[in-house]
Amino acid sequence: MTDIAGLLRRALLLAFGLVLACLGWLVQAQTIELRDAAATVTVQGQTTQQRVSLPYHWDRQHPGLAGTATFELPFILQEVPTELYALYLPRLGNVYEVWLNGALIQHNGDLQHGNGLDFAKAPRLIEISPDLLSTRNLLRIHIRTDVGRSGGLAPLTLGPDKLIYPVFLRAYLWRSMGALIIVVGSLLIGLVALTLWATQVDMSWPGQPQRDPLYLFAGVAELCWMVSVSDFITESPLLSWPWWGMVPVVMTSVWTCGVILFSVEVLGWSRRLLTAWLRRWLGFLVLACVAGAIASFAYGHPILLTIVYGFSGLTFAIVVVLAVHKAMVSGAVAHRMLALVLLLNTVVGCYDLYVMQLSSAYEDSTYLRYFSMLFGLTLFYIVITRFRAVSSQARDLSVNLAMRVAQKEQELAQAYQRMELLAREQERTGERTRILRDMHDGVGAHISTAIRQLESGRASSGEVLHTLRDSLDQLKLSIDAMNLPAGDITSLLANLRYRLEPRLKASDIELCWDVDLLEPLARLDDKAMRHLQFMVFEALSNAMQHAQARTLRIELHGTSKGGAQLLVVDDGCGFDPAQVKRRGLSSLGERAKAIDARLRITSAPGRTEVEIVLD
């Protein structure tokens, strides 16, 4: 459809140009088209003279041969013009000289040596000063052509510059600028595709990281196309002719194969068995194309290249048919787009083939180069669709992740709450255990002792009273222990003294207090403090009850290791620690072990020492 529209547009433009030209003719002088020429052609040393009607398409007239030609085109002007004139030469070359009335008005290249520069690419405009013109004029054009290089001469147009210039400009834009734009566009698309191929690596597969061949095929095809199209505007090629002639041919072949492979990837046939064979076949076609190009350009045997072209076209056509079928079946936008682009390119390619090989037109441009850009468009559509899918996936993933994080946080908070409850429960249990043990060891033991004392009837009321007082003291100490700062031995001793003060007073023992202010010992927890309190209480009780001492000395000093040394000394009657098995004394050892303290008891008449060292 689009090619028909394009043709229509061209026709409209032409019509418009014609209208302009007609207007120009009405107002000023008419433009003259020069078609008839007297040609002197020299091929392989033989010179012939003949009248020809332009265009003179050298490759059609002398296939596989190089040569020179001189065209003489006389023309008559009704009156000598006064304004600037111009000569428009749509195509001539490969090298040429243009003479008007015996004056050289333009030349490009060396007429003596062939296979060098090629000037048969761009349209030419030669401005002609009115001085050079008279009513009877002769235009003489010398050309030298190379084998298979599209040399020759197209019909010329002469007229006032202001009428001729727009015609030239349009042809120039279409042929030279258009090709340049395609070269730049193809380069960009190719580089982007290759960058995508290099960077979009799928690491999710085991072993080798996977790259998408779709990008590679597209990239290679576009770059080859760039080289191929650049030939349309390259007047000074990198290689000499005919070697350079092979480059666009091979590049076009690679482009064809790349486009086919790209299409196969897009259509999702990359893993089919047939595709593996197709790849081999395409590789073979490229090699055959190289061979065909060499045979054609270097040795003048175009038959192989023609066969390769035929097979390439056939392969392309089959792929197009399959692609159209697939697009109709699947209905996917990318498939439809690709099928449409393939179809368009096929139609345009056929048209170009007709123009280049069959039509008599020599100066006409080809259109495939423009329509091939649509493959790049397809690639971009695919890339954009993929990126949209990936970013939408990423969004879903991040939302999902956020939800899961929130869920985990909630779970964690619940677990923490449970743990906190558990810890509190444990704390309560620990406290309960401590209180129970205190009650068991302290109040309970004392009350049961008091009961036994009363039941036996042997104990004096003083003894029972003592037991009960002991019990209450223990209870008070037990309550105090709840408020004692952990590890603060100074406070512990001070409190003990305060609690036992009435008893000390009653027992008439003089107390020597030598207690330093120590930093709390970090390693003593509540439980350990309670043990220590019991130990000191026991040591003091012993001294007060059994020692018949007169003075009692309590010392607390820091040790060099940052610990504490606690000393209870009395000057009582003493005892043999090994012999005496008082309940309190044995519990002293147990408690010392429990809090990892060193306990030393030495006793002799007049001096009993209980030392507790906490390191």
Next chain:
Amino acid sequence: MWRVLVVEDDPQMREFFSSSVSRCAELQLAASVGTVAQARAWLDANASTLDVLLTDLGLPDGSGLDIIGHAAQLNPACESLVISMFGDEANVLASIEAGALGYIHKDSTPGDIAQTILAMRAGASPISPMIARRVLMKYRADQSHKENKPAAPVAHAQVAMNNIASDDARKNEPGSLLSPREQDVLGLIARGFSYAEIARLQNLTVHTIQTHIKNLYAKLSVHSKSEAVFEATRMGLLKPND
């Protein structure tokens, strides 16, 4: 002869404390009651004649702390002692802040009870090492609290505190709760030294130390009120200069 009111809900205990007071020649039992209501009613009628209030804390219709406050309001010269089973930190601190000058254990001997009352009238105030330590800690916490506060609220609190202090405590120095000497004494008490030992170490008389402690008790009671004022001011219940 000091007139003593005994408030104790347990009849046996009440009888024990009443007789302990009666037995002492220098003390006179003014009355013995068993509830907050009875104590209030008695105080409303006879507060001006009372010298010493001896009260249990846990009473059937309320707390002994209320009676202490009521008595102090009606007769500031009346001094209060709390009857405590264990003399434990929480109860003792609450009593001191309510205005009590000390406490008597339930297991004290009758002689001890009379002795403690007389000593208090003579200017002595017993304080346990744990209470001393707690007061020091509280003081230090208050100091740092004040230092960290912005100027304006401190100024408001200061005004409120000074107003109360000048009205109620008379001797309170503005701006500092504890003098350095009081801090030293408290520190030594916290380390378990007796008043006599402290007097020796600090070159003071035991009486001076007792006075320090008694002043301290008054300050603590005032301080607890000023804290309430400070809190009230902060919460906007009172205007800064009310």
